[in-house]
Amino acid sequence: MNAFEIYGGNPLKGEIIPQGAKNEALQILSAVLLTEEAVTVSNVPDIKDVNKLIELLGDLGVEVHRQSQDTYVFRAKDINLEYFKSDTFRSKGGGLRGSIMIVGPLLARFGKAAIPKPGGDKIGRRRLDTHFLGFEKLGARFHYDANAHFFNVDATDLTGTYILMDEASVTGTANIVMAAVLAKGTTTIYNAACEPYLQQLCKMLNRMGAKITGIGSNLLTIEGVDHLGGTEHRMLPDMIEIGSFIGLAAMTESEITIKDVHFDELGIIPSVFSKLGIRFERKGDDIYIPHQTSYEIDTFIDGSILTVADAPWPGFTPDLLSIVLVVATQAKGNVLIHQKMFESRLFFVDKLIDMGAQIILCDPHRATVIGLNKAFKLRGIEMTSPDIRAGVSLLIAALSAQGKSVIHNIEQIERGYQDIERRLQALGANIRRIDSNLPLH
Numbered sequence: 001m002n003a004f005e006i007y008g009g010n011p012l013k014g015e016i017i018p019q020g021a022k023n024e025a026l027q028i029l030s031a032v033l034l035t036e037e038a039v040t041v042s043n044v045p046d047i048k049d050v051n052k053l054i055e056l057l058g059d060l061g062v063e064v065h066r067q068s069q070d071t072y073v074f075r076a077k078d079i080n081l082e083y084f085k086s087d088t089f090r091s092k093g094g095g096l097r098g099s100i101m102i103v104g105p106l107l108a109r110f111g112k113a114a115i116p117k118p119g120g121d122k123i124g125r126r127r128l129d130t131h132f133l134g135f136e137k138l139g140a141r142f143h144y145d146a147n148a149h150f151f152n153v154d155a156t157d158l159t160g161t162y163i164l165m166d167e168a169s170v171t172g173t174a175n176i177v178m179a180a181v182l183a184k185g186t187t188t189i190y191n192a193a194c195e196p197y198l199q200q201l202c203k204m205l206n207r208m209g210a211k212i213t214g215i216g217s218n219l220l221t222i223e224g225v226d227h228l229g230g231t232e233h234r235m236l237p238d239m240i241e242i243g244s245f246i247g248l249a250a251m252t253e254s255e256i257t258i259k260d261v262h263f264d265e266l267g268i269i270p271s272v273f274s275k276l277g278i279r280f281e282r283k284g285d286d287i288y289i290p291h292q293t294s295y296e297i298d299t300f301i302d303g304s305i306l307t308v309a310d311a312p313w314p315g316f317t318p319d320l321l322s323i324v325l326v327v328a329t330q331a332k333g334n335v336l337i338h339q340k341m342f343e344s345r346l347f348f349v350d351k352l353i354d355m356g357a358q359i360i361l362c363d364p365h366r367a368t369v370i371g372l373n374k375a376f377k378l379r380g381i382e383m384t385s386p387d388i389r390a391g392v393s394l395l396i397a398a399l400s401a402q403g404k405s406v407i408h409n410i411e412q413i414e415r416g417y418q419d420i421e422r423r424l425q426a427l428g429a430n431i432r433r434i435d436s437n438l439p440l441h
């Protein structure tokens with residue numbers, strides 16, 4: 001097990017290029033199962049979750065050819081459906097949340113699929129009902145083996161229908177869309193999620209021959225086709241990384257340029273950081289964050305305390321709330337963070353409180369942050385990263401803190417952030433990887 005040792009407190013400077021989007025990658029890579037033709041995917045992030053999914057595709061029989069550092073060619077010609085029965089699949093299949101999205105394409109193309117209960121962050125209940133209710137609506141049979149924690153679906157034919165999703169689930173929408181593209185007739189999905197990840201997926205599917213309209217809205221219409229062909233696809237930059245770097249710059253008083261961000265695809269994200277008082281400029285397609293010694297949180301027009309809450313797109317992504325929270329700890333002013341979707345994602349604040357932050361955890365979903373306005377720096381401590389985004393928030397806190405911090409369980413961070421210590425070192429950060437079991441001194 002590895003840990004990060006960080007000496008914080010000094011400003012960083014330079015340029016950073018965001019990786020390809022993790023959550024988009026997990027959808028796009030699942031979609032290669034929909035065709036026997038070659039699909040070339042570029043800007044693939046080299047991160048644990050994505051690499052696990054690529055390995056899983058390979059185990060299923062997909063030919064995987066790595067053309068360059070970030071570009072792969074996939075060919076799902078001969079798929080081994082017997083693999084579902086293997087012990088390896090039982091252990092590997094549930095290794096990440098994103099693996100659930102192989103179910104839709106396999107069901108559509110081969111009439112059956114299975115998946116162990118998927119992993120991902122331990123951030124509260126993460127139900128999958130929406131996925132399987134959707135498959136059932138399309139005509140699939142569903143069976144959950146509660147002892148083995150195994151989900152099974154099969155169908156002789158999928159038939160298009162009207163689906164009112166019980167919640168705008170991101171991976172659920174992707175899964176149902178990928179099943180519906182090869183169904184007979186027309187499927188209408190209402191209350192669909194429409195994150196950029198999904199918009200990218202739908203655009204790619206259309207290039208493969210699918211007929212999807214309503215992309216970017218919560219009402220998708222999918223006219224089923226008999227067959228899909230190969231295509232090429234390039235992943236967008238990871239908007240969660242971009243938000244994390246804006247937060248990092250503000251917290252550490254750094255001057256950072258985030259390159260090629262695809263600003264127009266960032267939705268409400270930049271304006272939420274603006275509301276925290278962080279100044280930045282759009283320069284072409286880069287975001288330039290100047291060195292700033294203080295930033296002041298807005299209030300609402302009537303003077304009441306700002307609330308930052310998550311919501312399905314185009315609302316604010318829950319994956320950036322932990323970052324907003326940590327950044328607010330050094331702002332001037334107060335903010336209420338309301339994490340509506342996940343019930344265990346705010347518990348990491350006890351580590352920030354140990355570091356000197358002033359936070360009241362009101363309940364599992366809400367935390368009030370009383371900004372310190374840089375009256376004093378947070379102090380470095382030893383801590384464990386509970387989930388991917390809390391992990392990066394603690395990393396940002398450690399980089400801004402006085403003295404030494406050690407963050408354990410960095411595998412969580414590495415699920416979603418590529419080569420993070422080298423990229424931070426290039427900005428001047430004092431961070432190094434150590435053996436988690438080494439005695440601390």
Ligand SMILES: CC(=O)N[C@H]1[C@@H](OP(=O)(O)OP(=O)(O)OC[C@H]2O[C@@H](n3ccc(=O)[nH]c3=O)[C@H](O)[C@@H]2O)O[C@H](CO)[C@@H](O)[C@@H]1O
Pocket residue numbers: 023026097098125126127167168169170171172193312317318319340341342
């Ligand atoms: C691999 C992947 O892509 N993971 C992302 C995906 O997870 P994932 O697709 O698993 O998350 P879902 O969109 O299904 O839902 C996340 C949680 O929010 C709740 N919920 C969802 C929709 C809604 O309208 N109301 C509501 O309360 C769900 O009950 C669930 O607890 O989307 C989440 C929500 O953006 C992100 O945090 C994850 O990073």
Ligand SMILES: C=C(OP(=O)(O)O)C(=O)O
Pocket residue numbers: 022023049096097098119120121319388389416
């Ligand atoms: C919660 C996240 O990931 P996952 O859904 O893969 O657990 C995330 O990316 O913030």
